[in-house]
Amino acid sequence: MKIIPKLLLIVTVAVATFSSxxxxxxxxxERAREEQRIQDSINRVRIERIVKEQAPAVKAFADxxxxxxxxxxxxxxxxxxxxxxxxxxxxxxxxxxQLVAPTITAKYxxxxxxxxxxxxxxxDKSFVSPLNNVxxxxxxxxxxxxxxxxGEDYKVGGLTANGLKxxxxxxxxxxSPWAYDEQASAKIPANxxxxxxxxxxxVK
Numbered sequence: 001m002k003i004i005p006k007l008l009l010i011v012t013v014a015v016a017t018f019s020s021x022x023x024x025x026x027x028x029x030e031r032a033r034e035e036q037r038i039q040d041s042i043n044r045v046r047i048e049r050i051v052k053e054q055a056p057a058v059k060a061f062a063d064x065x066x067x068x069x070x071x072x073x074x075x076x077x078x079x080x081x082x083x084x085x086x087x088x089x090x091x092x093x094x095x096x097x098q099l100v101a102p103t104i105t106a107k108y109x110x111x112x113x114x115x116x117x118x119x120x121x122x123x124d125k126s127f128v129s130p131l132n133n134v135x136x137x138x139x140x141x142x143x144x145x146x147x148x149x150x151g152e153d154y155k156v157g158g159l160t161a162n163g164l165k166x167x168x169x170x171x172x173x174x175x176s177p178w179a180y181d182e183q184a185s186a187k188i189p190a191n192x193x194x195x196x197x198x199x200x201x202x203v204k
Contacts, residue, residue: 047177051076054175054193061113061173061195072159075140076175079159085168090203092156092163094149099156101132104142104164105201110194113173118187118194126201137174141198168200 055076062069062078069078093100105128109120121127131142143158164170173195176182184190 050177050191051175057113058173058175058193061193065195066171066173072140074157075178077137077140077159077172077178079141079170079172081160082169082171083167084160084162085165085200087162087165089166090163092144092147094147094154099143099147101130102142102203104129104131104134104138104203107199107201109197111196112188113193113195116187118185135179137172137178137194137196140174140178141170141172141196142200142203164198164200164203166200166202168198170198170200172196172198 058076058078059071062071066078066080069080071078090102092102105126107121107126109117111117131139140157140159142164143156144163145156145158145161146153147156148154159172160170173193175193176191179192179194180188180190182190188194
């Protein structure tokens, strides 16, 4: 369930380019930043198109398998929050102007929209990972919509108001860009919308 965060490459490029103080490298940095902005814009349009194309199938699955499902309009993800969890068990926070990624422990099941199980925890086993090492749909499921920092509310973009805490249970069905996108594996075809069930064992 781990992926390499896409931002890592951008940060690496920025650091490598900015390591020299020459005028040439300063210009290279500006050009790289503009090229990245253009690429991000193109990718955003691509994601919006795919989410729109997959919306009917994702909604149909949610209507059939999720009780009183809610749609996150920003991402096209449908979800059912079954149990909120222990509110006092964890606080999502910002440190040094960066969102702190907690370590999550969860039992889960993932399926294709045809019901084929491609991955699941077994028995008493749980999946443990830093939140920033999992796919976007998982991050969106765990994170809150907003985080209060220095007296102001900052939009994070999560599915639920307070984020998932210890004891939470949720079901989500996500368009492919927030899952594995164009990547294919032996069990997951490229561009596959996916369904997940989570039982949150701990967040810390």
